[in-house]
Amino acid sequence: MKKLINDPRAVVAESVEGFGLAHAALVTVSTDPLFITRNNVPTAGKVGLVSGGGSGHEPLHAGFVGLGMLDAAVPGAVFTSPTPDQILPAALAADSGAGVVLIVKNYTGDVLNFETAAELAEAEGVDVRTVIVNDDVAVEDSLYTAGRRGVAGAVLVEKIAGAAAERGDGLDAVAAMGNRVNSNVRTMGVALAACTVPHAGTPSFDLAENEIEFGVGVHGEPGRHRMAMEDADGITDRLLDAVLGDLGIAAGEKVLLFVNGMGGTPLSELYIVYRHAAQVLAGRGAAVERSLVGNYVTALDMQGCSISVLRLDDELTRLWDAPVNTAALRWGV
Amino acid sequence: MKKLINDPRAVVAESVEGFGLAHAALVTVSTDPLFITRNNVPTAGKVGLVSGGGSGHEPLHAGFVGLGMLDAAVPGAVFTSPTPDQILPAALAADSGAGVVLIVKNYTGDVLNFETAAELAEAEGVDVRTVIVNDDVAVEDSLYTAGRRGVAGAVLVEKIAGAAAERGDGLDAVAAMGNRVNSNVRTMGVALAACTVPHAGTPSFDLAENEIEFGVGVHGEPGRHRMAMEDADGITDRLLDAVLGDLGIAAGEKVLLFVNGMGGTPLSELYIVYRHAAQVLAGRGAAVERSLVGNYVTALDMQGCSISVLRLDDELTRLWDAPVNTAALRWGV
Amino acid sequence: MLDVNWTIKWLTLCAQAMAENRLYLIELDRAIGDSDHGENMDRGFQAVLEKLAEVRPETPGAALKLTAMTLMSKVGGAAGPLYGTAFLRASTAVGDAAEVDPAAWAKALVAARDGIVARGKAESGDKTMVDAWTPAAEAGQAAAAHGAGNVLEVLVAAAEAAEAGAIATDPLVARKGRASYLGERSAGHRDPGAASSALILRAAVEAAA
């Protein structure tokens, strides 16, 4: 394992410190406990948006703190959800009195830690709503499982709920908007090569030269199944089939197409995937109205990508287009 | 080699096609010959800015086509400069009559091909100036060598010269601004792992688990020397020493600090490098006024980074801050 | 009888076990999770040690509460809240007694297990730490009922049952936690949380030896 790090146990703290230095005009870093807030939080009258999760998914979530998106982000250790004693002060900082929406990716650890933090925040008089993101169609959703994971769709939830909060929507409306995005987005991912967690030192799984992991999440966990390597168009077909099979996009519907890199795959390859995905969607009569291509929800240096499709309506499109000013996503300002 | 590609020989064409589909609101792709133009080029009265080079460095250069930056980008085969028959029509398209500035990274191939294209464009009545970017301090500059390479500094040249063109500067002034940025920026890079060129199929060089290549460029070529792996702060010290040793930043000077990823290194690690670089600069009394951290000038999936420092003055800062609207860099609009 | 010294020794041995088994637990989690369980547990119990060096709790219950709060704020992931709840419920169960008798300890084990189930909603056979804690709590209760006052018997019964329970997770298909994403592929691997639970209950025996 070769990484641009110092002490493997200081990776998150040092990385967030660097992030704070690079984006001092946007964010403030609290170091103990560790969390990141948008400068000048809370915004008077605005519902606060807080997200977080294990580190290793950068730019998620800190890269989305700023106008029109998150008020605070809470990074855990690598691939480990943050703890309530980090989440609570972040939520308190984000609250202007209008309440706070917690955006939580659906993993047992994240759910439990945010749940505790929510209780503690409510005990301190903060109105809290929680939006659970669970867009990953690789995982079966049932009462008897941990349910679907939250993956790349989190970015879309944070952007659109963030825009709703920014335009002045109330607490329930912002949470409802987050849930609306979540129920209209599905994601499927693939890995060509595993990532290496700094404290573990070896790749999370081993793939032969002709193998890929299909249905991976963003924690370097093995995927749904292992299969033979295919070309980009073939892989794109499979990812998109899984997404559309679950989401059920009909001809004439408008969508946002999001090709997300896992961290170690060149941007040029993501565009090759985007190309075919856009062609297939067009072939099915869907209108790709908005796009996002890049490394937004990563798994360290994992090679691979995910495809997300979000069903758009006029309001979602308007909120997607609304100004955003964060380290990783910026327009209109 | 596992990559999200179809035919290795179609990589560039398909990737650019995907890029065009994803950013249709910004750019138009010409497929034969292959080049990318900002929508509605030329802008009446504005000096045209054209850059290009081998592919594999994405988002460079196509990702910087748009308002406030390039009017056209010309992608060659992977790591191979484009040919005059691509560059010429791109230059013609970018010319509003105010002339065209070609921004060329200093490699023999790029220089020769752009030189030929410039001659052909002038023969067709276009006023052409060429700005050669050669910011890489890893390479000795002398009359008897190919001279220093152009690497990550190209982004800064394109941004600031682009802003100068956008505000209405004339042909010579835009070229002079490009040269001014180039003479005030220096870059040094390191690789932890080599990239794999699609048509070659094997990594460009082999590094042992405890070795790094110091002074690499962005073409997967071996670097200036191979050395033992160090921690992030140690590597950062060496990169910055090389940059500052050549650039000579004095206490009190203002700088832009740019930590560029080579493509395969997680963003979190780039921020660890940024952290220490910013601390060292602060320790030397320099004021880091602007920052850029991310994968902007890559070498496919190479792991590693480069550090660039640009000496700022008020005008350069103003032009850096001016609105830009491209796929990879956007603010103020 | 289990007093505060035993409790502190136990927690110290837990920290030692987590440090020694850090890579083992990472390896288990690498197979069916995200390679962090050993790191999380090691970080958490090192923090417990640091806390114990600062404040010396006066009762077993106080030591368990301090452990609960520390694990909750330092472990993160799924294991943090689950172990945090387990230690918190155990602390409540033993109250502020200076010494805990076998029956009370067996009740504390049941309370810990119930806390884990209440938070995580896993059932026996879901391939989680519950599969170590449920047999441990039951064996502890049985030993306390039979053994008439021999605390070591209770501790040994719980540890052995937890170890057997952890081993018994090997063939299971996970239905809760991260391993459940693997579906059938999770079979053939030991659950990391069940393994760390067994280590914790084994340390309890050693602390009393």
Added chain:
Amino acid sequence: MLDVNWTIKWLTLCAQAMAENRLYLIELDRAIGDSDHGENMDRGFQAVLEKLAEVRPETPGAALKLTAMTLMSKVGGAAGPLYGTAFLRASTAVGDAAEVDPAAWAKALVAARDGIVARGKAESGDKTMVDAWTPAAEAGQAAAAHGAGNVLEVLVAAAEAAEAGAIATDPLVARKGRASYLGERSAGHRDPGAASSALILRAAVEAAA
């Protein structure tokens, strides 16, 4: 005498040589460059073949010019403009004669070499294709002067000199092109462009055989 059929055969054999040696040239470029020379040359000469299938040039000069323009527009990198200029200058040197005699061919080789030097500004010993073309042009001239009309002698002399020149680049430290960035580390490797130049001049012999 070298006529248009020989020229076309030569170019066809060049294309074949580049396809066969694609990986060899990539490997040479991998060591001291960016792993693309074989790919570039193969792409370029395949395009020449395609062009030759569309338009049948009527003179050696026309075939050389078509080659020059095609390489210029399909090869890219450093090699594209350099080979493009070489073929263009050779084309100008042979003019529109239907057949090229040994002396004219030797002059064409000199013109090609001069074109490469004019574009690339490399000197002998800089570890570039010039190190193949300069000895080739000189040997060709010498053979034309001695050999009194035997065209094969000129072609063979040039090919052998180019091959020796390519081999002689092995110990050199590069001062031009991408290999120069490696400094001393470029020594011990053959220059890819010198190697492809030798292949091209060897194909000229085979076309006349």
